[in-house]
Amino acid sequence: MNIEEYVFSLGQKAKAAASTMAKLDTTAKNQALLAIADELIANQEEILVVNEKEVETAQRAGLKSSFIERLTLNPERIGGIVEGLREIVRLEDPVGNVEKMWRRPNGLEIGQVRTPLGVVAMIYEARPNVTVDAAALCLKTGNAVLLRGGSEALKTNEVLVEVMRKALNRTTVPQDAVQLVASTEREAAVTLMKMREYVDILIPRGGAGLIKTVVNNAQVPVIETGVGNCHLYVDVNAQLETAIKLVINAKTQRPAVCNALETLLVHQEIAPSFLPRCGEELRHAGVEIRGCPLTRSYLPWAEKATATDWATEYLDLVLAVKVVPDFAAAVAHINQYGTGHSESILTTDYATARRFLQEVDAAAVYVNASTRFTDGYEFGLGAELGISTQKLHARGPMGLQALTTIKYIIYGDGQIRK
């Protein structure tokens, strides 16, 4: 069996499992999630041994520390994964909800019922926690999942999926609802992207390069996640203390994540009072600044920003800073360079706040808050599969509902069309 045949065989099994999954009630799905949680705890030792070897290999290969950190499992992380499963059990199951139902003049009763998508494929990087999280969200919503993680985590993913499938074997959820694409060949990923017969939706999760490859090659429907070139605009009327506090938080609280601040825009009239103070605090926090000429007139120690800085998601303690002549220039800059993730304005002016909320085109638009809140838990939506930065189907944190679709159900008693 070649790689393409192998991936197709997984797809076929996933589709069969999906049709069983669609009929299961919430109790059955929750029991499967709890069984997985128990099985992960019971097999923790084995999982950690396998993962440790992969971490060592990655270290020997000289992969950078942020990569190693994401690859690494430990008892605490497994505890977190298990707690995540239990949280997903507690979330409401959207499947089966009839959101609207109405009667037509001819007596037809038409309703919209929420149903699973079917087969969800995920392509992601070497982050073993995603393997369990994604499987759990898909199971809860009655979908079958095909997981294709980064090659450096292959062995860890293999053991995790084996453990999950072992758990499913004791439940009414079919084992093939969770399958790993256990090939790190590019052809395996490409097959997943083109397998329209079996894949209802493909979600790439990872860096800009991964997402671009998927978007350019996929023939199956895709939901993009995650690239966040996020801005914070300090308006002429901003409160200085609040503004400084929010800039520091958005940039430094966790710089490696997609909702961290990447470019600071400052109104030219507030720049003289704001930039020197904010710049000092940023420098104190270890942040490297790449500034426009006006910024550097206030912060002579800052590096020169080039055109690419405005388009860069640093995911690091680096910040691009630009002084803009007015509100319109700030919005134009954001709509030109932003990736449609999270954008914030700091202002005390009512009309300006309102215009920003309306004119900025992004998944999450803030007034007077850090961009770091764009997250399923922080929004109060619960566990999520990623942040969608596209406009179709789901935008912003993608929780359980994003893994479902609707179906029209029509009750008649012999109606024909005239």
Added chain:
Amino acid sequence: MNIEEYVFSLGQKAKAAASTMAKLDTTAKNQALLAIADELIANQEEILVVNEKEVETAQRAGLKSSFIERLTLNPERIGGIVEGLREIVRLEDPVGNVEKMWRRPNGLEIGQVRTPLGVVAMIYEARPNVTVDAAALCLKTGNAVLLRGGSEALKTNEVLVEVMRKALNRTTVPQDAVQLVASTEREAAVTLMKMREYVDILIPRGGAGLIKTVVNNAQVPVIETGVGNCHLYVDVNAQLETAIKLVINAKTQRPAVCNALETLLVHQEIAPSFLPRCGEELRHAGVEIRGCPLTRSYLPWAEKATATDWATEYLDLVLAVKVVPDFAAAVAHINQYGTGHSESILTTDYATARRFLQEVDAAAVYVNASTRFTDGYEFGLGAELGISTQKLHARGPMGLQALTTIKYIIYGDGQIRK
């Protein structure tokens, strides 16, 4: 300027227009729609002259009558288009609706507001009415639209778009909110499919070949519409009279449309009483039958069905008929060969009806009604852009809401993430 540059220049203008459109209130958009209606009436003569020439060319080229029929405009059709515009004026504008808003423990107020998609591209066949309908739906929802119709209607589309833009010139809606891709080269369509910088969503509308080409080549997000290999399953408990009436209606009321019946499935136990009678009525209505061996044992005059018949959308007075051993076989057949459009069961049994609604995977699933109702107006949803047969974003009739997305708006007063 080569074709690619030309299409990119349209895209750039569309994007600029879209950002203006997003700020317009409903009154401004409705005024533009009414202006277009008036201008179409005022220019009816010119439009009909241009269209008549294209119809003649198509006739000389020997194109088939259903094609010619769709290409043709006349005073009555223009009246219908104008009436359609006035109906869209009366529909509720979804843009700006805050569907939910809630407060988080830290005081953040988070809402979901409905916003335009941005730039909508349409690729469709030689149907001039689609040119105006699509433009109107996009304008109402605050989007800019790029229209690429079939080459045989190019001149008609040119005059229609010219008239619409002339009307917009008297309103606050920018002219570039409606643009025609006035090139019939394949490269123009391909550029539209790849122009991620400017196109937020691409909707192909037409036959299976057009849709497949778009899905396989597009890098922009796509919503598939329309291919309907629809089934009607006559269960063992069906009421004979109702079943016959519904089969005739679903097959013959308008055979060229996507929600017309293409394959009839009959439970083996009802076949002896149902098929001879229904077959006679179908024959009387001029329907050619392609049957499985069991079907032909009841209807010896029927043609033999081959494997391709089960997968064919005839769009004509042809019907595939298969006798199935039981309910499960009917559902399996539908889920294998159906295109996820409209599927119906005829039964008097409660549990069977319920299972069919749950187990059949399609945009619209009916009990005891003709499949011909899958349509925005028939569902009571108003004007639509097509029937989505995919599961992302919109499923079933795509009305105004399908042309919008949501944006999270977050009101804070200095919140930082801990």
